[in-house]
Amino acid sequence: MPEVILTMKGIDKSFPGVHALDHVDFEVRKGEVHALMGENGAGKSTLMKVLTGIYTKDSGTITYEGREVTFANPREAQQAGIVIVHQELNMMGHLTVAQNIFIGREPKKGIRIDDNAMNVEATKLFKQLGIEIDPKTTMSELTVAKQQMCEIAKAISHDAKVIIFDEPTAALTDTEIEQLFVIIRDLRAKGYGIVYISHRMDEIKKITDRVSVMRDGQYIGTLITEDCTKEDIINMMVGRVIYEDPKTQSQCPPDAPVVLKVEHLNAGKMVQDVSFELKKGEILGFAGLVGAGRTETCRALFGADPKQGGDIYIEGKKVEIHSPKDAVEHGLSYLSEDRKRYGIVLKKSITENSTLATLKEYTKGLFIDRPKEEKVTQRYVDELRTKTPGIDQLVMNLSGGNQQKVVIAKWLVNDAKIMIFDEPTRGIDVGAKQEIYELMGRLVKEGKSIIMISSEMTEILRMSDRILVMCEGKKTGELDIAEATQENIMNLATRDIDMREGDK
Amino acid sequence: MEKQKKSLASNPIVRAIGVQRLVILIVLVVLYLFFYWRSVPFRRYTTLVQICNFMYYILLMAIGVTFPLITGGNDLSMGTGLICYSVIGSYLIRMYNMPVWAALICTIAMGVLMGTINGVIIAKIEIPPFIMTLSTMMFCRGMGAVLTNNFSGTWPDGSQAGAWFRSIFRIVTPNKTIIPLGMLWMILLVIIMTFILNHTRVGRYIIAIGSNKEALKLSGVNVFKWHVFAYMICGFFTGLAAIAYAGTFSNITPGTGAGFELDAIGSAIIGGTAMTGGSGSVVGTFLGCLLISLLKTGLPFIGLQANWQQIITGGILLAAVTIDMMRNRKRP
Numbered sequence: 160m161p162e163v164i165l166t167m168k169g170i171d172k173s174f175p176g177v178h179a180l181d182h183v184d185f186e187v188r189k190g191e192v193h194a195l196m197g198e199n200g201a202g203k204s205t206l207m208k209v210l211t212g213i214y215t216k217d218s219g220t221i222t223y224e225g226r227e228v229t230f231a232n233p234r235e236a237q238q239a240g241i242v243i244v245h246q247e248l249n250m251m252g253h254l255t256v257a258q259n260i261f262i263g264r265e266p267k268k269g270i271r272i273d274d275n276a277m278n279v280e281a282t283k284l285f286k287q288l289g290i291e292i293d294p295k296t297t298m299s300e301l302t303v304a305k306q307q308m309c310e311i312a313k314a315i316s317h318d319a320k321v322i323i324f325d326e327p328t329a330a331l332t333d334t335e336i337e338q339l340f341v342i343i344r345d346l347r348a349k350g351y352g353i354v355y356i357s358h359r360m361d362e363i364k365k366i367t368d369r370v371s372v373m374r375d376g377q378y379i380g381t382l383i384t385e386d387c388t389k390e391d392i393i394n395m396m397v398g399r400v401i402y403e404d405p406k407t408q409s410q411c412p413p414d415a416p417v418v419l420k421v422e423h424l425n426a427g428k429m430v431q432d433v434s435f436e437l438k439k440g441e442i443l444g445f446a447g448l449v450g451a452g453r454t455e456t457c458r459a460l461f462g463a464d465p466k467q468g469g470d471i472y473i474e475g476k477k478v479e480i481h482s483p484k485d486a487v488e489h490g491l492s493y494l495s496e497d498r499k500r501y502g503i504v505l506k507k508s509i510t511e512n513s514t515l516a517t518l519k520e521y522t523k524g525l526f527i528d529r530p531k532e533e534k535v536t537q538r539y540v541d542e543l544r545t546k547t548p549g550i551d552q553l554v555m556n557l558s559g560g561n562q563q564k565v566v567i568a569k570w571l572v573n574d575a576k577i578m579i580f581d582e583p584t585r586g587i588d589v590g591a592k593q594e595i596y597e598l599m600g601r602l603v604k605e606g607k608s609i610i611m612i613s614s615e616m617t618e619i620l621r622m623s624d625r626i627l628v629m630c631e632g633k634k635t636g637e638l639d640i641a642e643a644t645q646e647n648i649m650n651l652a653t654r655d656i657d658m659r660e661g662d663k
Numbered sequence: 664m665e666k667q668k669k670s671l672a673s674n675p676i677v678r679a680i681g682v683q684r685l686v687i688l689i690v691l692v693v694l695y696l697f698f699y700w701r702s703v704p705f706r707r708y709t710t711l712v713q714i715c716n717f718m719y720y721i722l723l724m725a726i727g728v729t730f731p732l733i734t735g736g737n738d739l740s741m742g743t744g745l746i747c748y749s750v751i752g753s754y755l756i757r758m759y760n761m762p763v764w765a766a767l768i769c770t771i772a773m774g775v776l777m778g779t780i781n782g783v784i785i786a787k788i789e790i791p792p793f794i795m796t797l798s799t800m801m802f803c804r805g806m807g808a809v810l811t812n813n814f815s816g817t818w819p820d821g822s823q824a825g826a827w828f829r830s831i832f833r834i835v836t837p838n839k840t841i842i843p844l845g846m847l848w849m850i851l852l853v854i855i856m857t858f859i860l861n862h863t864r865v866g867r868y869i870i871a872i873g874s875n876k877e878a879l880k881l882s883g884v885n886v887f888k889w890h891v892f893a894y895m896i897c898g899f900f901t902g903l904a905a906i907a908y909a910g911t912f913s914n915i916t917p918g919t920g921a922g923f924e925l926d927a928i929g930s931a932i933i934g935g936t937a938m939t940g941g942s943g944s945v946v947g948t949f950l951g952c953l954l955i956s957l958l959k960t961g962l963p964f965i966g967l968q969a970n971w972q973q974i975i976t977g978g979i980l981l982a983a984v985t986i987d988m989m990r991n992r993k994r995p
Contacts, residue, residue, distance in 0.1 A: 233881055233883075234881075234882075234883035237883070249877065249878040249881055249882075251870075251871045251874035252874055252875065252941065253870055253871075253873070253941035253942050254867070254870060262867075262878075262879065262884065263879075263883050263884040267864075271863060272862055272864060272867060
């Protein structure tokens, strides 16, 4: 059995209000590719950030090459030989490849940087990796895959012993992934310890030796990849107790009319041929992992992003939606996952926010009709039970849940019929979550229809009448709530590439 | 046609100069020939001397500000700073009998000090450079007048002792021909700063700050130090510009100077330095400044006064930035 190079034991880390890591164990051996898996928010990234000194741990020990270590910053970890190849690449696009690789430790000739020596060194590195990149190329001119290879070269030039790949294939094409795997296998053969974070089940089976699974900040267990099935891994990932009762049956009458029909919607790589229907009074859950294309689908539907094709029917009539303005006129509304950026004006009052989208109806000649505006605002504050000392309160002073209610009020004032909730309870505490759920329940009873994008499995299972699952820009399945389980949703959400190719 | 295009872009000489700089160079030559054709007085040697005279102080600021611009920053305090330092410099000579050489050093030191203040606060507290240098711009506008009690600055001239410093920029031969010696220093400075920008760590890290400051930090580089350094370079050159201004003009009115920096920033931008940071060229700045100075000097010769210069310079600036943006957008 190869030698263990890195051991993390009992790692504990809390942020205000969140127990991000709960006594997690993890180890890496020389010459192995060790997958770290878990749902979004399971704590994988936090664990790696603790390891590389971006976060400090509350307790626990890290043993590296037989010594207990604590890294104060990524630089120290790097010097010791632990490097991360980030998902978002950390490079300086204006500099050349070699300049990026050797930044901060340039060879010098007098006061002059010896660019020639740097290029020679970089060429050697690339040869060692078996890749062909001209070190004199400007970084921003390379493809994402090539940039990533430069990051790997940079890691190796640091005399790294442990290399962490954080979702390295997210932006790569199939051939590029193959190239990456050749490099990773080569590194493994040379005795590097490799941590591989990914959601893609087929990759895990293909490239890794062991799989460790995390869930809700806890370490669940480690499997030998060869000896386990995809289902084993999924079971470990989702095997949590559901505290809230999931819906067991659709609340939407089967004969309810279809209010929205989307056919063959296409918008870039993230939305490929998506079709679905939404009934009156229905909550349609959009499940999938982060980056599955759910938000992109809804933004394309809403006219916020350009689409390449697809037909949209509202109440049976074909409509053209080219901008959010068109969408709003057809009774659609979109509650962004990033409330503060797209949903609300923080430094304005509840009143001003509530009528923002419909101000035309609240003006008399040139002036805003304050009484009328206040009346409608008060009505929705009461109706949605927004907790506030008054309607003149600035939205920034409200809690997350109440801010969300103001956004909802804005759309209700606008008489929206179809509401798209993108991660409606992100950043909201448990009590307020409950209220948002109840509110959504009331809205559908009143005849509104809801599309709810959520990455929280419990939320999907609790609120949806029907569930649409997406994976990498494609719809991979549709489930009635009666047949949906965490396992079959996760299965669809991590459908591997081979299976999708087979579908065609 | 396609082939021709390719060969032009891959021509080693074109590559070395850079497409944008080549365009400015062509515009410069065309513009010069245009003025030459339209106006007989323009053809005189003194016109060239005049272009040089107007150019020195703007070019020095422009070379300096290229560095903060490359970090993604800016420096608006150059114009009023320049006047402030040179007024104080002349005050030191007149009121304290300071030797001229010491006053010159003080002038440069004030520039470096102001640059350091700008840099430290921008890099440490992360005040947007626009706001920070707007404040120091206002500060300088008042400070020169306050410190010198509204002293109208005059540096030694003519046969006065200490007037030697003017010959840094121009030598008058016995038969009254003026040799614009300053141009030699300018070209030398352009070469030195080009070397520093492209071949030393200072330059490399200044570019890297503008390209991706976080990535540079994660690479373990002391970002603060180099960020401040960019503003110190700018301050140093503003100090030099103050001397050039004092050496060119006989009378310096405290409280003026606002707007000089815009010509300097404009020169750098026309020369291809990106406002968003990460790329720039001192040679480009030099050519941009030549263009602006040529317009300033040449337009009156064909009967267009000061206001037209502003309008045309504005148009050229807009065109330069638009071309640059379009070219960058096309890149995948």
